[in-house]
Amino acid sequence: MQHRKLAFIGAGNMTRSIVAGLVSSGYPKEAIIASNRSRPKLDALQEELGINVTQSNDEACQFADAIVLSVKPQMMADVCAAMQQQTDFSGKLFISIAAGLPVSRLQEMLGGDYPVVRVMPNTPSLLGMGMSGLYAQDSVSQADRDYVADVMAAVGKTLWVEQEDGINGVIAAAGSSPAYFFLFLQAMQDECMAQGFSKDDARLLVQQAMLGAAQMVCENPQLELSELRAQVTSKGGTTAAAVNSLIDSDLQQIVAKAMQAAVARAEEMATLF
Ligand SMILES: NC(=O)C1=CN([C@@H]2O[C@H](COP(=O)(O)OP(=O)(O)OC[C@H]3O[C@@H](n4cnc5c(N)ncnc54)[C@H](OP(=O)(O)O)[C@@H]3O)[C@@H](O)[C@H]2O)C=CC1
Numbered sequence: 001m002q003h004r005k006l007a008f009i010g011a012g013n014m015t016r017s018i019v020a021g022l023v024s025s026g027y028p029k030e031a032i033i034a035s036n037r038s039r040p041k042l043d044a045l046q047e048e049l050g051i052n053v054t055q056s057n058d059e060a061c062q063f064a065d066a067i068v069l070s071v072k073p074q075m076m077a078d079v080c081a082a083m084q085q086q087t088d089f090s091g092k093l094f095i096s097i098a099a100g101l102p103v104s105r106l107q108e109m110l111g112g113d114y115p116v117v118r119v120m121p122n123t124p125s126l127l128g129m130g131m132s133g134l135y136a137q138d139s140v141s142q143a144d145r146d147y148v149a150d151v152m153a154a155v156g157k158t159l160w161v162e163q164e165d166g167i168n169g170v171i172a173a174a175g176s177s178p179a180y181f182f183l184f185l186q187a188m189q190d191e192c193m194a195q196g197f198s199k200d201d202a203r204l205l206v207q208q209a210m211l212g213a214a215q216m217v218c219e220n221p222q223l224e225l226s227e228l229r230a231q232v233t234s235k236g237g238t239t240a241a242a243v244n245s246l247i248d249s250d251l252q253q254i255v256a257k258a259m260q261a262a263v264a265r266a267e268e269m270a271t272l273f
């Protein structure tokens with residue numbers, strides 16, 4: 001992989017997840033810089049990961065060949081407007097991880113048709129277990145595409161989408177979805193506790209079941225998910241009772257509605273910011 005100088009503008013949860021994954025995969029820490037409005041997150045990144053940090057977005061931008069735009073979508077316009085006053089963006093590659101903001105809007109914010117790759121990552125990148133969707137317009141060079149794909153592959157799996165609105169589908173399926181799984185597990189943990197387990201024991205039970213199930217999914221690509229479920233479900237047994245209860249409560253529809261809400265919000269954000 002090329003080790004271009006890489007800047008992260010905004011050092012919040014997602015930057016931390018990607019940078020930690022990158023550093024542990026061997027990306028040189030001297031080649032990474034992060035900027036942030038306030039100091040504490042920068043100090044933690046410097047101390048724990050050894051990367052360069054600054055409170056000046058301009059300094060980060062000037063240091064780098066590739067710039068990851070990692071502030072909240074509603075902050076993006078102001079951040080880009082301020083940076084373009086101080087820095088010549090020629091020759092720089094932009095990587096936006098912001099939900100909702102299309103390339104055309106990002107280029108407007110940047111003040112020119114600079115190459116932009118949109119990436120929709122998720123926080124398990126921290127552990128090298130991320131899932132990122134990528135999109136670029138045809139004008140983005142193969143070298144730039146390969147670089148961004150390599151960076152994200154260092155922290156997890158990647159999937160290119162052909163159409164830009166595919167990124168909103170990635171948000172619903174992978175960017176936001178760790179939160180759905182955490183919510184599901186929390187509900188299970190709460191019920192375990194209601195059934196008499198301590199909080200720690202309840203967590204152990206549900207997290208290990210989730211991990212084992214996820215591993216079985218990954219290691220059996222030839223088996224449909226419904227088949228894996230069938231293997232747990234004895235006729236007239238306990239799993240059938242639980243699964244039928246979920247089906248009767250229309251889990252399928254609940255999940256579909258939640259994912260559609262994520263897409264709708266991403267579409268709305270494109271009009272708001
Ligand atoms: N969290 C997630 O799971 C995912 C997030 N994303 C996207 O990643 C982006 C960042 O999200 P996330 O990391 O969760 O958000 P956070 O709020 O954790 O991080 C945003 C960071 O930006 C900093 N910031 C705000 N204004 C400025 C500024 N003017 N200059 C420099 N830094 C600034 C904030 O600093 P301060 O500490 O001072 O407030 C904060 O640390 C968003 O666009 C989001 O859509 C994409 C996929 C998944």
Ligand SMILES: O=C(O)[C@@H]1CCC=N1
Nearest residue numbers: 098099171175176177
């Ligand atoms: O909630 C959000 O908007 C961001 C994008 C995907 C995950 N977090």
